Amino acid sequence: MLTRRELLKLGLLSGGYTVLASGSGLRRVFADDVSIPASPRLAAFSDLNPLPIPGIAQEVTPFYSPGYKDFIGSGTRFFEIHEEERTVQVHPGLGRKTSIWGYRDVNVSQSDLVLGPTFKVRMNEGGIVVRMKNDLPTTPAGAPDPLRGFGVPHMTTHLHGGHHPSRSDGFPDNIHIGGVLQRFVTVPPGENGSHFYDYCYPLLDPGSSTGTPDDTERPSTLWYHDHFFDFTGPNVYRGLAGFFLVFDEKDSDDETDQSSTALRLPSGEFDVPLVLQDKRVDANGKLIYSTFGHDGFLGDTFFVNGAVQPFHEVRRRKYRFRFLNGSNARFYRVFLTNSSGQAFPMDQIATEGGLLARPIRGIQSFLIAPAERVEVVVDFTNFSSNTRLYFENRQPQNEGALPGEGVLRRGTQLLELRVTGKKPEYDPSRVGNAKGELRPFAAISAAELRRATRKTFEFDDSDGGWVINDRFANLERALTTSPRNAPQIWSLESGGDWAHPVHIHLEFMRVLRRNEGLPPLNERDGMAKKNTVVIGGPNFGDVEIFVKFRDYPGPFVFHCHNLEHEDMRMMARNDVV
Amino acid sequence: MNRRELGGVWSLASILVSCVLAGFAPAELALAGTESYFPNVVLTTHENNTVRFYDDLVKGRVVLINFMFTNCKRFCPVTTPNLVKVQATLGERVGRDIFLYSITLDPATDTPEVLKDYAKKAGAGPGWTFLTGKAEDIGKLRRRLGVYNRDPVIDADKTRHSGLVIYGNDAIGRWAAIPGLNKPEVIVRAVLRVAEPGRP
Numbered sequence: 001m002l003t004r005r006e007l008l009k010l011g012l013l014s015g016g017y018t019v020l021a022s023g024s025g026l027r028r029v030f031a032d033d034v035s036i037p038a039s040p041r042l043a044a045f046s047d048l049n050p051l052p053i054p055g056i057a058q059e060v061t062p063f064y065s066p067g068y069k070d071f072i073g074s075g076t077r078f079f080e081i082h083e084e085e086r087t088v089q090v091h092p093g094l095g096r097k098t099s100i101w102g103y104r105d106v107n108v109s110q111s112d113l114v115l116g117p118t119f120k121v122r123m124n125e126g127g128i129v130v131r132m133k134n135d136l137p138t139t140p141a142g143a144p145d146p147l148r149g150f151g152v153p154h155m156t157t158h159l160h161g162g163h164h165p166s167r168s169d170g171f172p173d174n175i176h177i178g179g180v181l182q183r184f185v186t187v188p189p190g191e192n193g194s195h196f197y198d199y200c201y202p203l204l205d206p207g208s209s210t211g212t213p214d215d216t217e218r219p220s221t222l223w224y225h226d227h228f229f230d231f232t233g234p235n236v237y238r239g240l241a242g243f244f245l246v247f248d249e250k251d252s253d254d255e256t257d258q259s260s261t262a263l264r265l266p267s268g269e270f271d272v273p274l275v276l277q278d279k280r281v282d283a284n285g286k287l288i289y290s291t292f293g294h295d296g297f298l299g300d301t302f303f304v305n306g307a308v309q310p311f312h313e314v315r316r317r318k319y320r321f322r323f324l325n326g327s328n329a330r331f332y333r334v335f336l337t338n339s340s341g342q343a344f345p346m347d348q349i350a351t352e353g354g355l356l357a358r359p360i361r362g363i364q365s366f367l368i369a370p371a372e373r374v375e376v377v378v379d380f381t382n383f384s385s386n387t388r389l390y391f392e393n394r395q396p397q398n399e400g401a402l403p404g405e406g407v408l409r410r411g412t413q414l415l416e417l418r419v420t421g422k423k424p425e426y427d428p429s430r431v432g433n434a435k436g437e438l439r440p441f442a443a444i445s446a447a448e449l450r451r452a453t454r455k456t457f458e459f460d461d462s463d464g465g466w467v468i469n470d471r472f473a474n475l476e477r478a479l480t481t482s483p484r485n486a487p488q489i490w491s492l493e494s495g496g497d498w499a500h501p502v503h504i505h506l507e508f509m510r511v512l513r514r515n516e517g518l519p520p521l522n523e524r525d526g527m528a529k530k531n532t533v534v535i536g537g538p539n540f541g542d543v544e545i546f547v548k549f550r551d552y553p554g555p556f557v558f559h560c561h562n563l564e565h566e567d568m569r570m571m572a573r574n575d576v577v
Numbered sequence: 578m579n580r581r582e583l584g585g586v587w588s589l590a591s592i593l594v595s596c597v598l599a600g601f602a603p604a605e606l607a608l609a610g611t612e613s614y615f616p617n618v619v620l621t622t623h624e625n626n627t628v629r630f631y632d633d634l635v636k637g638r639v640v641l642i643n644f645m646f647t648n649c650k651r652f653c654p655v656t657t658p659n660l661v662k663v664q665a666t667l668g669e670r671v672g673r674d675i676f677l678y679s680i681t682l683d684p685a686t687d688t689p690e691v692l693k694d695y696a697k698k699a700g701a702g703p704g705w706t707f708l709t710g711k712a713e714d715i716g717k718l719r720r721r722l723g724v725y726n727r728d729p730v731i732d733a734d735k736t737r738h739s740g741l742v743i744y745g746n747d748a749i750g751r752w753a754a755i756p757g758l759n760k761p762e763v764i765v766r767a768v769l770r771v772a773e774p775g776r777p
Contacts, residue, residue: 138775139749146614149750152770188775230753230767291752292723292743401727463652464724464739465756472756474763497728569756 036147036290039301040093040283044309045416048092051312052305053272054242057081057117058107065129065198075126080106081116082193083155083226083240084135088114091308094285100239100306101136101151103224114306116224116242118273123218123248127202132157133193150234150289155187157199158227159244160371160503161219161352161531163206166554168199169505172229172571175555176476186228203246206507209551210485216441217508217529219246220354221273221322221373229475233297233328233563237289239306241326243273250439251355255429263438265349266320266377266429272312274391275326276334276368276414277303294464294568295498296329296400302393304415311416317427318379320349321391325368328563331403331499331534333395333411335365336378339388341410347431348522350375353508353529355439359432360522365407367395369501369534371561374522377431380419387419400564402499402537443526444487444510444546452487452546455480459502459535459560459570460495466560466570475557479572482549492543494536500565503532505556506576507549515541532561549576616721618714620680623692623707630718634706635747639675639772641764642743643757644715644724646683647695652740655758660742661700662761663768672704675772680718682735684709723754746771 062078082104087097089112103116121128136153158170166175167183175183187195205213226232226240247253255267265271278299280288289297301308325332336344345362349355352373359377366374383389394411396404432438457480460467471479482488489512492502510525511533523530525546534540549556559571617631628634643660645653660679664671671677679701681687687695692707701707709715719725722743726732742764745752751774755767770776 140751144748144750146745146747146750146752150752152751152753153774154770184777186777188777230755290723291754292721294723294741294754295727399727463756463758464726464741464754465758472759474760568754569759 036280036288037282039280039288039299042091042093042301042308044413045311046092047311049307049310051272051310051415052113052115052307054113054115054118054305055105055108057105057119060106063131065131065200068129068198068200071127071200071202072129073126077121077126077128078131079119079128080131080133082106082133082135083153085137085141086111088112088306090114090281090285090303090306094281095283096285098281098285098287099141100287101153101235102239103242114239114303115275116240118242119224119244120253121201121203121244121246123203123246124205125203127200127204130199130201131196132187132199133196134187134189135193136189138189146292147288147290148286150291151238152228152231152235153189154228154231155189155195155197156185156227157197157224158505159199159201159222159224161222162201162244163204163217163219163506163551164201165552166556166576168201169556170199170227171475171555172227172232172557173475177555179476204551206550215248216439218248218354218439219352219508220251220350221245221324221352221375223275223324223326225326229473230567230569233567234289234291236326236563237279237297237328238287241275243275243322243324245273245322263355263433264428264430266318270318270429271320271322273322273324274304274415275306275324276332276393277306277326278330279303293400294466294564296562296564298330298397298400299327302412302414309414309416311418313418313420314380315425316381316383316385316419316421316423317425318377318381318429318431320429321376321378322350323368323374323376325370325372327370329370329400330397331367331369331395332393332414333365333367333407334374334414335392335394335411337390337392337413339390344378344389346376346378348374348376349431349438351522351528352531356522357440357527358437360527361431365394366522369499369532369561370563371501371503371532380417381424381427383419385420385422389417389419391415391417400562402497403539405538441526441529444512448487449489449512449546452489454489454491456491456493457572458493458495459500461498465568466565468570468572471572472569473559473571473573475555475571475573477573478555478575481575481577483577484553485548485550487546487548490545490547492533492535492545494540494542497537498565499534499537499540499562500560500570501532501534501562502543502558503561504547504558505574506552507547509533509545509547511543511545513544519543549574553577614721616714616717618710618718620708620710620714621689623689623696625689628708634676634678635745637748639746639768640678640744641675641768642678642680642722643741644682644719644738645679646681646735647687647691648683649736649738651736652738652757656740656742657699659757659759659761659764660705663764664702664705666761666765667768671702675704675768677701677705678708679705680708680710680715682715682719682738684712684715744768744771746774749774
């Protein structure tokens, strides 16, 4: 089959691509034909609509888990989470609650939030086992409706950004080895929690299995979400997502920590995870999604932590905000602004690959692609009480395939921050240690780069679906194998006028080059590690990354995290051997 | 009025309200409910019968739908034999509770007789219907089912048409798509997960 890239090489492509690449903006003739109803206009920042903050996942009594008897030690903690259908008031202006699929901690009898519980874990303390039960309904309630009956209630949960064995990675389909079914990892719905799967997260440093643990490769903000083959888009859109925060002696979840190693980043209620999502709802609060579009689904209503444009009170001190783009296809460019649109600086401290080597001070905005995380510290000390500030999205985007050009002068205010307090507060937190560092690490050495095996992966469209190296995802066979501990340089290339946020499972990436030049500071090796890199379109181009798969042999995947691209098979299996 | 009809009326009202609230007045309202999402256009089968797309082909059924044309040189020579194998694997369920539809992108050439000949040569069995109709109606169907390219130059060129197979279970409103160039067993497994909710 001919891919877009090949057609380009052969000179067979007419106007479309070149016109687009020059940025003159081709009309999307079919945008109106898809006929997805617009959402009702919902008032932003209602006093009745505070920012939802999910509860912290609580331990359960240790249970017998046969698959993990070698792993479970004295420090191992146990959790139980149920996938369920529930109704949530996502905005006070909607007459009815919205039916969603969500995760619920078994210790909580009822959840009224979209997001699942937030896990808080520490590295190298025995890991955790999470028993996930699938209580989802087999079929949708109500009258059949192609825009509302979406999603398939099979469970396979991916801890996104984690470093853990293949069997706990939420592989999208049951695992085949040599073409033979070896292990069921997807779980259909069952009565009263009868169908479950135990996920084991050792929470050990990468390299531990060979006695070379690398403590600079620790994650910070992870998330867990459904990853079912062909249906991740609708399933995550229905609500199956939650935060998973990782701490250690440096990032110790305690801003008053007196240990010399502790960074003392803002903690507790001053450490706020924020997931950005765009959706469509009808006036009854029902979620609307189209499985008939494959370029990427865009919503017209903006949710933060599962509520439509909520508000959050902040005190006059520093806060840590952990942004996660949990949208299917939308990119955001986030500014901190006041009501007249004036922008204020933020300090970036982390990406999805954990804490930066040192803070990037005074950024005016940041771009965040699907599945990426950006952590910032904002200091509200000098804002007077009653000031209203906003996290505002100024990224234009009219189609799922890729973000638009430029930056809007005024965008959509996603979250309102209401400053309270007559005086600045006592604030023991810091944005870096005394040396101005966070988690310094060495860039990959020249010698290691010289040793690396080179591979190229082309992300392209084909035949109405999406391919990597000309292949639709076939998870029964590996597209590539990665010998353990072998250094690799992957060239990630896009065939045309689409953006692809490429996510690799199991290990962080080091970004070496972007468009044959030095990558920007917030993704450059030596400063940042990455878990998702955007390629393609006029702005992102091709990327070269370094990756080394260290500890866990078995099948893993890498894929585009535009969820509609992923579901239309832009995914490949990578066997660590 | 049954529960489903009530649901439809309620949803219609709510969409109208939402359109007013949003200041949005599309030429063609996308109504809630299956009947109104799928255009109920008139088509002609390879047996020369006149059918309505929703009422006669889709309503209450598990279906696989693709777009093709008999002179297609690129995807159809792969997709059609793939679907023949899909049909063989699904066995006697095809025509009973699972139906295959192949809709031509070249209605000027693909008369019912031409389609009948194509179906016979391809080895398509009972329960698999080839369809033609007005070009405008087919275009509408194609776009509503998401079988289009965002680049109008490619979209207008039927020799580069999408090889997607749209599949759905209308009784529960669950729909999806899969590239028709996938292996037949992959397509079957995907379809059965939607046909039989809860299947492992």
